[in-house]
Amino acid sequence: MKIKDKPTLTWIKKTLILILIxxxxxxxxxxxxxxxxxxxxxxxxxxxxxxxxxxxxxxPIAAEKGLEILKKGGNAVxxxxxxxxxxxxxxxxASGIGGGGFMVIYLAGDKKVTTINFREKAPAKTTPDMxxxxxxxxxxxxxxxxxxxxxxxxxxGWDYALKKYGSxxxxxxxxxAIKTAENGFILSSTFSKINKDEYEKLMLTAGEDSCxxxxxxxxxxxxIFKNPDLxxxxxxxxxxxxxxxxxxxxxxxxxxxVQKKGGILDLDDLKTYKPIEQQPLKGSYKDYxxxxxxxxxxxxxxxxxxxxxxxxxxxxxxxxxxxEYIHHFSEALRFIFADRxxxxxxxxxxxxxxxxxxxxxxxxxxxxxxDPKKMSEHYPFTEFNEKIHKKANTTHLCVVDKDGNIVSxxxxxxxxxxxxxxxxxxxxxxxxxxxxxxxxTDSNNSPRPNHRPLSSMGPLILFKDKSPFLILGSPGGTRIxxxxxxxxVNILDFSMDLDEAIEAPRFFSxxxxxxxxxxxxxxxxxETVLKALEKWGHQIDIREDYDTYFGGAQGxxxxxxxxxxxxxxxxxxxGHAAGY
Amino acid sequence: MKKYxxxxxxxxxxxxxxxxxxxxxxxxxxxxxxxxxxxSAGQSAEVQLANVLSxxxxxxxxxxxxxxxxxxxxxxxxxxxxxxSLKGLGAAGLDxxxxxxxxxxxxxxxxxxxxxxxxxxxGGEARRGDLxxxxxxxxxxxxxxxxxxxxxxxxxxxxxxxxxxxxxLIEVERTADALTPLKDxxx
Numbered sequence: 001m002k003i004k005d006k007p008t009l010t011w012i013k014k015t016l017i018l019i020l021i022x023x024x025x026x027x028x029x030x031x032x033x034x035x036x037x038x039x040x041x042x043x044x045x046x047x048x049x050x051x052x053x054x055x056x057x058x059x060p061i062a063a064e065k066g067l068e069i070l071k072k073g074g075n076a077v078x079x080x081x082x083x084x085x086x087x088x089x090x091x092x093x094a095s096g097i098g099g100g101g102f103m104v105i106y107l108a109g110d111k112k113v114t115t116i117n118f119r120e121k122a123p124a125k126t127t128p129d130m131x132x133x134x135x136x137x138x139x140x141x142x143x144x145x146x147x148x149x150x151x152x153x154x155x156x157g158w159d160y161a162l163k164k165y166g167s168x169x170x171x172x173x174x175x176x177a178i179k180t181a182e183n184g185f186i187l188s189s190t191f192s193k194i195n196k197d198e199y200e201k202l203m204l205t206a207g208e209d210s211c212x213x214x215x216x217x218x219x220x221x222x223x224i225f226k227n228p229d230l231x232x233x234x235x236x237x238x239x240x241x242x243x244x245x246x247x248x249x250x251x252x253x254x255x256x257x258v259q260k261k262g263g264i265l266d267l268d269d270l271k272t273y274k275p276i277e278q279q280p281l282k283g284s285y286k287d288y289x290x291x292x293x294x295x296x297x298x299x300x301x302x303x304x305x306x307x308x309x310x311x312x313x314x315x316x317x318x319x320x321x322x323x324e325y326i327h328h329f330s331e332a333l334r335f336i337f338a339d340r341x342x343x344x345x346x347x348x349x350x351x352x353x354x355x356x357x358x359x360x361x362x363x364x365x366x367x368x369x370x371d372p373k374k375m376s377e378h379y380p381f382t383e384f385n386e387k388i389h390k391k392a393n394t395t396h397l398c399v400v401d402k403d404g405n406i407v408s409x410x411x412x413x414x415x416x417x418x419x420x421x422x423x424x425x426x427x428x429x430x431x432x433x434x435x436x437x438x439x440x441t442d443s444n445n446s447p448r449p450n451h452r453p454l455s456s457m458g459p460l461i462l463f464k465d466k467s468p469f470l471i472l473g474s475p476g477g478t479r480i481x482x483x484x485x486x487x488x489v490n491i492l493d494f495s496m497d498l499d500e501a502i503e504a505p506r507f508f509s510x511x512x513x514x515x516x517x518x519x520x521x522x523x524x525x526x527e528t529v530l531k532a533l534e535k536w537g538h539q540i541d542i543r544e545d546y547d548t549y550f551g552g553a554q555g556x557x558x559x560x561x562x563x564x565x566x567x568x569x570x571x572x573x574x575g576h577a578a579g580y
Numbered sequence: 581m582k583k584y585x586x587x588x589x590x591x592x593x594x595x596x597x598x599x600x601x602x603x604x605x606x607x608x609x610x611x612x613x614x615x616x617x618x619x620s621a622g623q624s625a626e627v628q629l630a631n632v633l634s635x636x637x638x639x640x641x642x643x644x645x646x647x648x649x650x651x652x653x654x655x656x657x658x659x660x661x662x663x664x665s666l667k668g669l670g671a672a673g674l675d676x677x678x679x680x681x682x683x684x685x686x687x688x689x690x691x692x693x694x695x696x697x698x699x700x701x702x703g704g705e706a707r708r709g710d711l712x713x714x715x716x717x718x719x720x721x722x723x724x725x726x727x728x729x730x731x732x733x734x735x736x737x738x739x740x741x742x743x744x745x746x747x748x749l750i751e752v753e754r755t756a757d758a759l760t761p762l763k764d765x766x767x
Contacts, residue, residue, distance in 0.1 A: 214756075220704070221706075549666075
């Protein structure tokens with residue numbers, strides 16, 4: 001502590017402090033701790049360039065650990081799984097074995113794209129009205145309660161991918177994460193800020209003794225964070241396999257804490273969880289072909305819809321951050337949200353008109369509904385003439401290996417620090433993805449037994465002339481697909497390089513039951529543009545310069561002609577690309 | 581003689597630095613009375629931190645994020661935790677303008693009842709920015725004591741506001757370090 005009215009002593013004090021505490025205070029934090037952590041002033045666009053392989057992830061340590069696996073001879077899937085485990089350690093508030101997600105895999109040898117759906121599913125005892133209390137939705141039950149926890153799928157999905165498409169064993173790819181959890185790492189301002197923001201939830205669900213609090217207080221930037229409980233959990237899984245998590249002692253601990261917190265998840269829910277390998281969803285924009293995951297991930301589908309709509313307008317002429325571009329894009333989003341609300345759910349149980357929603361005719365129709373100088377008064381969902389046929393808050397990482405294999409993986413525990421529930425002495429956080437179900441009881445996406453809640457994730461690979469060109473993804477809830485579309489347009493229409501495209505100012509709008517909601521913008525968008533948008537009817541919600549609300553994208557651009565990989569990572573979080 | 585006076589100075593300085601670092605010396609003569617109302621200006625999560633600090637300090641306190649005038653009854657001191665959070669504002673159902681207006685009105689009510697305000701800024705550098713700064717400039721000059729986590733005062737905003745208004749300012753390195761000075765502010 002320091003009193004401000006003793007300035008004359010300052011320099012002497014500083015010298016003495018260094019003499020007195022230097023040998024202890026300065027040396028101890030470096031012992032065995034991972035030194036790589038993001039700088040505070042990191043918003044300047046910076047592309048990482050490499051030739052042989054690259055990993056882009058939401059934290060420098062995770063990207064570096066993934067790269068280690070590539071250098072050891074592992075393929076893209078091995079590195080992606082190693083990175084995912086390490087993210088559980090260094091970015092535990094965003095993803096981990098207590099959550100779920102989706103991945104897109106490109107197998108260069110077979111020129112084949114496949115996707116794995118390891119989204120959480122609802123427990124078998126789920127009912128549509130499970131969050132209703134006295135006729136109203138209780139938001140706490142959906143977010144910070146045992147009922148908020150869906151059956152985790154991450155570990156099962158990673159293991160499936162590794163066994164089918166990887167070349168290394170589970171314990172080999174887990175080793176870097178175990179070491180990081182044991183040795184600790186220096187916390188960034190991002191971690192500390194999120195830890196403080198979620199303090200109330202952590203106190204409510206995890207309590208003062210939680211490993212995610214420091215003697216009952218949030219961690220500060222520069223603190224060293226070790227997670228011996230998580231290291232032990234990982235060692236158990238590495239030795240005994242994922243069965244331990246889904247059927248063994250870890251399963252018992254998960255069920256015990258969830259039920260203690262009022263939840264309904266049971267041992268059978270965990271035992272019966274299976275990831276699903278499914279065909280990719282395909283779309284196009286100009287000369288490019290896009291492969292992504294289909295529902296229950298909605299992000300990819302909405303990106304295709306948005307691009308189909310945007311293709312009808314002269315974006316290059318309007319320019320990035322122009323009032324025309326933001327107005328048209330925002331209006332398109334509001335129509336898309338109307339269709340999302342009406343049609344989307346888990347395709348295992350619900351009919352979704354995917355072909356119609358992703359058609360170019362659909363894009364043209366929505367584009368024609370948008371007034372160039374005025375907001376619409378209402379945003380109805382689209383009615384299709386044909387009969388509908390059945391078709392088949394997060395982190396993102398991308399990997400390219402030396403053989404050209406690719407993984408684009410997005411995963412989450414939903415809100416930062418998920419439900420805040422940590423199984424006893426296990427060191428990982430359980431998701432609150434039950435909150436991704438609709439609050440309505442009559443929606444396609446209402447909570448129902450074994451359904452997977454609708455997600456906004458949209459990991460993707462964009463191809464040019466049948467060769468991979470851009471690997472991209474982002475967290476950010478419903479901002480995911482608008483943000484990813486903006487990045488694609490920034491590159492293809494506004495000629496930005498990858499990291500510049502990622503760092504450019506973002507915006508987001510939506511509608512609920514056909515009614516417009518405010519247009520959220522990063523404060524870097526010029527005031528003159530905002531005034532024009534207000535004139536056209538938009539209510540503006542100005543957010544921070546670089547706001548995590550809009551996600552934290554990671555990407556790799558492949559310049560085939562030059563034989564180079566360009567990595568870009570989002571400074572809205574602690575994004576980092578590493579290559580060799 | 582010179583050598584001895586240097587050694588003596590060194591001992592005194594070492595003593596000063598040691599005690600200063602461990603938090604035993606403040607130059608804040610005013611003491612405040614309990615019970616305390618802990619509340620927020622900006623709806624950031626730090627209001628919960630202040631609540632835990634006050635519990636550990638043994639204070640008789642209640643936490644109300646958006647208090648009404650009737651909540652001031654029976655209260656002797658206000659702890660106002662400053663820091664703007666869009667998430668917190670959303671959860672409280674408030675927008676930026678509503679919060680600024682609410683805070684101004686609240687301070688007027690407090691001043692009418694002649695209750696002292698202690699301002700806390702616990703979010704550090706991350707909890708600065710246009711809205712937070714506006715709230716800081718509104719609240720700090722009308723307080724009687726300020727505790728701030730050092731990284732939140734790197735540009736000297738709190739120092740200059742406190743100096744201009746003759747308000748004692750206590751800087752702490754970390755949130756947890758605010759415990760002792762907070763405790764010592766109360767009778």
